[in-house]
Amino acid sequence: MIIFVKIFNLMKVRYFIKKTKNDYSNIYLRFFDSQRIDQTAKTGLVVKFDDFSNVKQQVKPKATAKQRDFINNNLNNLKSFVIEKYNIDFNTNNVNGKWLKSSINKYFNRTDKPNTAKIYFIDWVSLFISNADKRIYKGKQIGKRTVQGYQTTLNKLTAFEKHTKRKLKFQDITLKFYNDFVSYCKTVENLNNNSTGMFIKNIKLFCKNIELENLPISNHYKHSEFVTLTNTSKDVYLNDSEINKIFEYDFSNSIRLSNARDLFIIGLRTGLRVSDFMKLKDINIKKGFVEVETTKTAKTVIIPLHKQVQSIYNKNNCLPYPISQQKFNLYIKEICKMVGINELTTGAIINKETKRKQTGTFEKYKLVSSHTCRRSFASNLYGKLPNKLIMDITGHSTETQFLKYIKITKQENAETLKEYWTKEDTKAKKQTILRKVN
Numbered sequence: 001m002i003i004f005v006k007i008f009n010l011m012k013v014r015y016f017i018k019k020t021k022n023d024y025s026n027i028y029l030r031f032f033d034s035q036r037i038d039q040t041a042k043t044g045l046v047v048k049f050d051d052f053s054n055v056k057q058q059v060k061p062k063a064t065a066k067q068r069d070f071i072n073n074n075l076n077n078l079k080s081f082v083i084e085k086y087n088i089d090f091n092t093n094n095v096n097g098k099w100l101k102s103s104i105n106k107y108f109n110r111t112d113k114p115n116t117a118k119i120y121f122i123d124w125v126s127l128f129i130s131n132a133d134k135r136i137y138k139g140k141q142i143g144k145r146t147v148q149g150y151q152t153t154l155n156k157l158t159a160f161e162k163h164t165k166r167k168l169k170f171q172d173i174t175l176k177f178y179n180d181f182v183s184y185c186k187t188v189e190n191l192n193n194n195s196t197g198m199f200i201k202n203i204k205l206f207c208k209n210i211e212l213e214n215l216p217i218s219n220h221y222k223h224s225e226f227v228t229l230t231n232t233s234k235d236v237y238l239n240d241s242e243i244n245k246i247f248e249y250d251f252s253n254s255i256r257l258s259n260a261r262d263l264f265i266i267g268l269r270t271g272l273r274v275s276d277f278m279k280l281k282d283i284n285i286k287k288g289f290v291e292v293e294t295t296k297t298a299k300t301v302i303i304p305l306h307k308q309v310q311s312i313y314n315k316n317n318c319l320p321y322p323i324s325q326q327k328f329n330l331y332i333k334e335i336c337k338m339v340g341i342n343e344l345t346t347g348a349i350i351n352k353e354t355k356r357k358q359t360g361t362f363e364k365y366k367l368v369s370s371h372t373c374r375r376s377f378a379s380n381l382y383g384k385l386p387n388k389l390i391m392d393i394t395g396h397s398t399e400t401q402f403l404k405y406i407k408i409t410k411q412e413n414a415e416t417l418k419e420y421w422t423k424e425d426t427k428a429k430k431q432t433i434l435r436k437v438n
Contacts, residue, residue: 125153140298238368
């Protein structure tokens, strides 16, 4: 008698995760069918270790709904996809050692070559920068200087990876990374808080955009301790008396300094950035006003011609010729020194040996730069005109940004208050005398 024995193939799909040092763990898929195949591969999905049940093979209810539903739905659909694909591929002899990995990639529309920009932080940042010229922020194209800032941040992150001998994944951007990176910037790169703060600001921006792509970025970047560092600015400003001394000084024996002085006065009396007042042309002078579209913000600003700017324009019936910002910064220091703006002042200068800023007490002319123009304009008008009016001219978007430019000292504020009280006292005395006379 012949006995027929039916052998059932034990085709199974199982999901599981492994405990790792990171907060997140990869979800693995194991597919096996009797003695014919037994392969394991990463699904490409990650989850917090405590949020996944190896028994139920799915994300636990305690996880966020968005994360839970996305992963569980994909796990269910992937299981059906792999089984259906195996039925076809096994019977057409298309199952090999990399079959499962290839099948998973096909389900997610991935290429067999891994997309490292979906895994590694710096690779994502590199891709982000390469596409920055296509990005729109508040309805406008990202500016070149902003992209340069992104690239500088990428360079510093790359140097940090080289220093730590570790390639950063999304899950690695934690508070520990923050502390290590800030320490690296300060102790290895010798950077100040403002420079380091710019990098942190961009890193937080990168993290926000990575999260929008539903990639597994650590949420530590939102923590209150993941803070953008800043230094109290040591920049100086010139008061009206000092500006008048510069305007009235005779530089007729030097075309170079005379032209630079005229440019300096235009910057001091318009509040424009150096990139804007250097490009002014006769066409920007209209019926007693300067009208120009700013380079940084693409905003049109209209500024009344100060009598000193009008005098400069009338002198040659044209504006002074532009020079490079580097030459401008050198020449205006020379100008301020000749005029006698040399009182000892707290500030910061570039150390020629270290190429880094160092703070201290220096003769004031050494602290003057192109930034002095804009800060002087805002500081000299502060308290005399409404802040909103000054901001409309300087182009500041928020009062917080504007107030950073105000460089009036506590002593100067005290002198202003003293002058106000003196005027009020004089006014009161006059009124008393008038009452007695009447």
